[in-house]
Amino acid sequence: MGLLEYRHPYVTVDLLLFSVIDNSLAICLTKRDEEPFKGMYSLPGTFIHEDESGEGAVERLLADKLQIPKQIYVEQLQTFSDLYRDPRERVISIAYIGIIPEKEMVDISWMHWFIISNSNVDCLKLTSLNDEDKLLSSELGFDHGKMLNIALNRLRGKIDYTDILFKFIQEKQCFTASDLRNVYQAVAGKEVNRGNFTKYQMNTYISTGLIKKTGTQSVGRGRPADTYTYTGGEKLWIRS
Amino acid sequence: MGLLEYRHPYVTVDLLLFSVIDNSLAICLTKRDEEPFKGMYSLPGTFIHEDESGEGAVERLLADKLQIPKQIYVEQLQTFSDLYRDPRERVISIAYIGIIPEKEMVDISWMHWFIISNSNVDCLKLTSLNDEDKLLSSELGFDHGKMLNIALNRLRGKIDYTDILFKFIQEKQCFTASDLRNVYQAVAGKEVNRGNFTKYQMNTYISTGLIKKTGTQSVGRGRPADTYTYTGGEKLWIRS
DNA sequence: CCAAAAGTGTTGCTATTACACCCATGG
DNA sequence: CCATGGGTGTAATAGCAACACTTTTGG
Secondary structure, X not given: OOOOOOOOOEEEEEEEEEEEEOOEEEEEEEEOOOOOOOOOEEOOEEEOOOOOOHHHHHHHHHHHHOOXXXXXXXXXXXXXXXXXXXXXXXXXEEEEEEEOOHHHOXXXXXXXXXXXXXXXXXXXXXXXXXXXXEEEHHHOOOOHHHHHHXXXXXXXXXXXXXXXHHHHOOOOOOEEHHHHHHHHHHHHOOOOOHHHHHHHHHHHHHHOOOEEEEEEEOOOOOOOOEEEEEOOOOOEOOOO | OOOOOXXXXXXXXXXXEEEEEOOEEEEEEEEOOOOOOOOOEEOOEEEOOOOOOHHHHHHHHHHHHOOOOOOOEEEEEEEEOOOOOOOOOOEEEEEEEEEOOXXXXXXXXXXXXXXXXXXXXXXXEEEEOOOOOXXXXXXXXXXXXXXXXXXXXXXXXXXXXXXXXXXXXXXXXXXXXXXXXXXXXXXXXXXXXXXXXXXXXXXXXXXXXXXXXXXXXXXXXXXXXXXXXXOOOOOEOOOO
């Protein structure tokens, strides 16, 4: 089986860039100005160059196209290789999940952030932050709606036994239990009891070395809250 | 950005074919008869053709190269796109996990099955079934040792909240709680209490509709055991 | 003083674990 | 009749969820 026997497919990366904006989970989309799917929204993506890996292509995408200065958390979702997922040509796409803290977001004209809310099973309602655009995940270009659904399941599945929650928060930033709970609820898409969160969840994070108390307290209406910072690296906990 | 701008990489699929043989988890490897990595073991794989998806390529690999007649369970692991993972050329590989029941295995001269046992962290000891070859996962060709480690973590992570356990068992086959426990222990790589397994685990499988009692009983030494069959389709349970 | 927000305590329920006991068969 | 293997019972424990109560601030 010689190496030159088959015609090579195009290989791209597509990025599912998530953030929590105003206590809601949001995804970054771009409006397509070319066919196919002209006028529809889709995920930002780029071709993989000869001299870079998939991760490398994502980093280039983040730096050049999305103009995000700092390194953010990126992990591979999965690869989509169906034959006609791009009507023009045979294109294989490696999908990546990226997470950017709200405070590190940069305002780029063609970056549209959409708040994610569930409608029915396997279909998400997307509401634009800036204009009044509303759409369903099934209305995204290519197979990007499918990607978004899978990505969201992955995020929610990992939130309780990995540290991805903290990728939504700026490094070295102080936060209270309430702050963290708000982020948690946005990502998980469900409410969790306030008291239990501070008592158990926060203590779990502490005892696994992911966060630590700063000693300082928050100010504002009501009783001051303890503040914490994220200290952990890449850690899985729970399950021995 | 035109579609023809970049040189396209080679894209292949690699298959991590698992089975439980004699109550031990096993992986299918082939001995390389060409450079690079000549004489070393590696995963079976193939190029993706123009007219097939990644899954399609895996099915062709299973049917043609591995001569497995029946459909087996296949799921995508992840894609490996590092620049020099193949010393000859830039090759991107989509790795898939396959699971074949012991009874459906076919004896092919160049299919070598290796029993998997843990040695130290992130390195697995592989012992050949037929000859006396022993090796470590770190000694596999390409980045296949890394793939194997990741795949095993995935299998073990999914065993408690998906139905992959039953993919190791022939469909419509009767099995006892002990049979299933043996498979479970082989995959999970740990012992579980016998009484608890029959009482709780089996009942969980029943109440989630994955298995049902046949009514018949096993024969042999000791008290006859209830027998079950797998009835479920693709189901995730636990976690609402 | 009071509303708001935060910390902590109590309780009940469920799942997990370890272990023990008795049951049914083959040799 | 007894060793082997299978089903089921019990008790201790850990974790989770719901809720109540107390504490500390700003207005």
